[in-house]
Amino acid sequence: MSSNVVTLEAFTALPDHARLLGLDLGTKTIGLALSDVERQIATPLETIKRVKFTQDAAALLQIAAKHGVVGLVVGLPLNMDGTEGPRVQSTRAFVRHLVPLTPLPILFWDERMSTLAVTRTLLDADASRAKRAAVVDKMAAAYILQGALDRLARIESAAAEDADPDQP
Template sequence: MSANLVPLESLLDLPNHARLLGLDLGTKTIGLALSDVERQIATPLETIQRVKFGLDAAALLKIAEKHAVAGLVIGLPLNMDGTEGPRAQSTRAFIRNLSPLTSLPIVFWDERLSTLAVTRTLLDADASRAKRAAVVDKMAAAYILQGALDRLARLAPEEE
């Protein structure tokens, strides 16, 4: 396990006003979402078209630097029974290769059903197939990041 792969709770120790970047890692794209500085709201940011690892990682880290990101939350696509299949193994391999390139803490977040939930939302909004294809990855990243932000809020000690 890499040194910067950390449990979610460790993100509570990040400096105030530090943003998190959510990732939905697909085979063709990487959907990105950004938290606000209070780490309460996740907003879809953009989608990176995957080329090869080196270029993908460079684009990702450039975006993280541009937005002063203090940590990464990456969706881990588990099977419905909680086991890890080929997609989860591919995600772990991507992070294994990314870890030496950054000192940012990285957290895995269970992303089961995130793309399905986002697609249903877009269908309910009557979005066209082309529109859905253009936004589903970054919206799935926001869904993943929002889940982690909500959990962090529940873990945070109450302020007096």
């Protein structure tokens, strides 16, 4: 792909006190979620209605700039058995076209079950069908981003323990 499509470990070198943006790329919408500056909590942000790539990318990058984002976490919709289908191919194509437009590091994150988990949560909360439709994409983006944030925290915690073995 490109040098700014990176592994999670590369995200440990990002500047402190800066946000990450999570993306749930759908065919009709792009759900967005934003981390806090400590990169602990992902919050649903908004949903971009897809028009065409140029406009979608411009809207996405404008939002990233507005919030001081230092990295993008893009949900990768793998099949349940881990194989890549047409949705993965379209997600990779979107990122391949986005790469020349931004220096931001981009991380693919396995998003299997994210929409299902969010939909189940919304059903449990007795949200109406219209309400679910309005929020499911940005909530799925938050679910994706939270997974990456949690894993990042575990990596950083393990690195801190390795650096200082005397810590309790």
